[in-house]
Amino acid sequence: MSEINELYQDLILDHTKKPRNFEVLEGASRHVEGYNPLCGDRYTIYVRMEGDVIRDVSFQGSGCAISKSSASMMTTIVKGKTKCEAEAIFENFHKMITGQSGVDKNKIGKLEVFHGVSEFPVRVKCASLAWHTLKAALGGEEKTITTE
Amino acid sequence: MMTTVFDVQQYRKDFPALSQKVYGKPLVYLDNAATAQKPQCVIDTLDRYYSAENANIHRGIHYLSQKATDAFDEARDKVARFINAKESREIIFVRGATEGINLVAQSYVRPLLKPGDEILITWMEHHSNIVPWQMVAEQTGAKLKVTPINDAGELILPEFEKLLSEKTKLVSVTHISNALGTINPVKKIIQMAHALSVPVLVDGAQSVPHQAVDVQDLDADFFVFSGHKLFGPTGIGVVYGKAEHLEKMPPYQGGGDMISAVTFEKTLYNKIPYKFEAGTPHIAGVIGLGSAIDYVSAIGMSRISAYEHELLEYGTRALSKIPGLRLIGTAKEKASILSFVLEAAHPHDIGTILDQEGVAIRAGHHCAMPVMERFGVPATVRASFAFYNTHEDIDALVRAINKVFEVFR
Ligand SMILES: Cc1ncc(COP(=O)(O)O)c(C=O)c1O
Numbered sequence: 001m002s003e004i005n006e007l008y009q010d011l012i013l014d015h016t017k018k019p020r021n022f023e024v025l026e027g028a029s030r031h032v033e034g035y036n037p038l039c040g041d042r043y044t045i046y047v048r049m050e051g052d053v054i055r056d057v058s059f060q061g062s063g064c065a066i067s068k069s070s071a072s073m074m075t076t077i078v079k080g081k082t083k084c085e086a087e088a089i090f091e092n093f094h095k096m097i098t099g100q101s102g103v104d105k106n107k108i109g110k111l112e113v114f115h116g117v118s119e120f121p122v123r124v125k126c127a128s129l130a131w132h133t134l135k136a137a138l139g140g141e142e143k144t145i146t147t148e
Numbered sequence: 149m150m151t152t153v154f155d156v157q158q159y160r161k162d163f164p165a166l167s168q169k170v171y172g173k174p175l176v177y178l179d180n181a182a183t184a185q186k187p188q189c190v191i192d193t194l195d196r197y198y199s200a201e202n203a204n205i206h207r208g209i210h211y212l213s214q215k216a217t218d219a220f221d222e223a224r225d226k227v228a229r230f231i232n233a234k235e236s237r238e239i240i241f242v243r244g245a246t247e248g249i250n251l252v253a254q255s256y257v258r259p260l261l262k263p264g265d266e267i268l269i270t271w272m273e274h275h276s277n278i279v280p281w282q283m284v285a286e287q288t289g290a291k292l293k294v295t296p297i298n299d300a301g302e303l304i305l306p307e308f309e310k311l312l313s314e315k316t317k318l319v320s321v322t323h324i325s326n327a328l329g330t331i332n333p334v335k336k337i338i339q340m341a342h343a344l345s346v347p348v349l350v351d352g353a354q355s356v357p358h359q360a361v362d363v364q365d366l367d368a369d370f371f372v373f374s375g376h377k378l379f380g381p382t383g384i385g386v387v388y389g390k391a392e393h394l395e396k397m398p399p400y401q402g403g404g405d406m407i408s409a410v411t412f413e414k415t416l417y418n419k420i421p422y423k424f425e426a427g428t429p430h431i432a433g434v435i436g437l438g439s440a441i442d443y444v445s446a447i448g449m450s451r452i453s454a455y456e457h458e459l460l461e462y463g464t465r466a467l468s469k470i471p472g473l474r475l476i477g478t479a480k481e482k483a484s485i486l487s488f489v490l491e492a493a494h495p496h497d498i499g500t501i502l503d504q505e506g507v508a509i510r511a512g513h514h515c516a517m518p519v520m521e522r523f524g525v526p527a528t529v530r531a532s533f534a535f536y537n538t539h540e541d542i543d544a545l546v547r548a549i550n551k552v553f554e555v556f557r
Contacts (some may be wrong), residue, residue, distance in 0.1 A: 039496045040526025064494035
């Protein structure tokens with residue numbers, strides 16, 4: 001497989017074309033906007049917390065295929081997880097897309113399809129934008145965060 | 149008139165960077181609006197300067213210093229001739245177009261501005277021709293006014309005329325838009341502004357590499373450009389200013405070279421252009437820029453323009469055939485820049501795929517966020533051509549775009 005096909009795997013393209021949980025979340029307890037001024041990617045992540053548990057999560061916005069599919073898959077994976085669990089997934093996901101060792105594959109599950117990003121350093125920000133934004137939301141921030 | 153063929157293959161040999169491969173594929177360099185590749189003669193000039201001629205200028209009495217000073221002064225003469233300035237002392241060396249605009253903003257405009265005064269720019273400016281004006285506006289209480297553009301990416305001149313008034317203290321306009329390729333009717337704009345005695349700065353960053361420029365014919369008050377887009381070194385650029393303006397302006401920075409006598413009570417400033425060139429300048433850059441100017445002048449700017457225009461037409465035809473492709477910037481008067489978006493994929497994804505095919509373009513907002521907003525897109529893909537690009541380069545671009553469709557079936 002060429003590096004391009006490694007990057008744009010079918011599952012990624014599927015989430016780009018049919019993003020999941022792509023809506024404003026009614027009754028969200030928090031929402032945070034994430035923005036990458038360099039490429040104009042802009043997403044809002046909505047979460048409804050019950051104590052430490054992410055009861056529901058959704059997103060809105062626009063951007064490239066990598067950022068959008070990453071946001072979409074993130075919402076499917078963190079729903080029902082605790083704040084700590086979600087953060088541990090992000091930590092491992094981030095290690096994988098930046099090409100570091102010690103990735104716990106059990107933690108990232110389907111997110112494995114993003115491993116091709118590590119060959120494209122300029123796209124790491126695309127893949128991690130939604131996650132940084134979620135992290136800010138879980139941390140109780142209510143402002144726009146940017147990747148710059 | 150004698151017409152000679154434009155032997156692009158011969159010129160390509162002068163640029164070592166163009167013959168390399170990336171990811172095992174021949175490099176197709178279409179990011180010339182960001183920066184241009186360098187001909188061997190410029191590289192050799194830098195090499196020779198650092199190997200054999202390195203010395204500081206205007207201060208040494210030794211052999212090397214004299215040689216470096218001569219080469220430096222000669223480069224200033226070359227720049228003056230290249231844009232047809234009346235005198236060499238109207239040429240000030242700076243780091244680039246950006247620093248040039250900041251110099252004019254701080255030294256010329258700022259002392260003139262009172263609260264309520266206006267600076268008039270356009271919707272298609274590069275951030276470097278927006279932010280310095282916002283800064284002086286903030287410092288003085290003046291206002292920034294913006295001339296709108298139409299759907300083709302052309303200035304709406306009647307709106308410009310309406311916005312121009314006795315409150316306007318300066319018009320600053322790009323000669324060619326880096327995001328759209330639009331060539332602005334700067335001569336006409338200058339006439340309109342001068343009718344109200346308003347001075348005009350022309351941002352020539354994108355025009356000098358592509359067409360002959362005559363600052364006297366334009367009657368520009370200020371004209372700035374960057375060496376690196378003109379096949380010269382990075383870190384060197386030019387401010388042309390009419391001597392009558394430069395004489396009256398306070399210095400931009402203080403230091404060595406810009407003075408004629410210093411005591412702790414009072415400093416006497418040097419004459420122009422030295423008044424604006426504090427400290428040791430980018431000597432290698434200046435000499436290298438002179439060499440780049442020699443190189444393009446030998447080819448001839450009008451021949452370069454004609455060849456690039458043909459490339460633009462070929463490229464426009466080729467891209468227009470691609471389904472779902474929308475050109476951003478379709479002005480009647482256009483330079484060799486093709487900015488576009490595809491329905492099928494985001495500019496960043498296109499950029500990544502094209503890059504893997506060896507095609508270097510730029511995907512992003514091109515430091516012109518208001519333009520992106522005007523056209524309702526977050527970013528565009530921009531292919532920008534130089535005279536060393538070929539029809540085959542455009543064919544390679546089209547093939548690479550077809551790869552995008554394969555990935556995003
Ligand atoms: C129209 C225009 N103006 C100004 C600049 C700034 O040039 P520099 O970054 O070399 O100072 C650019 C560079 O992209 C440009 O395209």
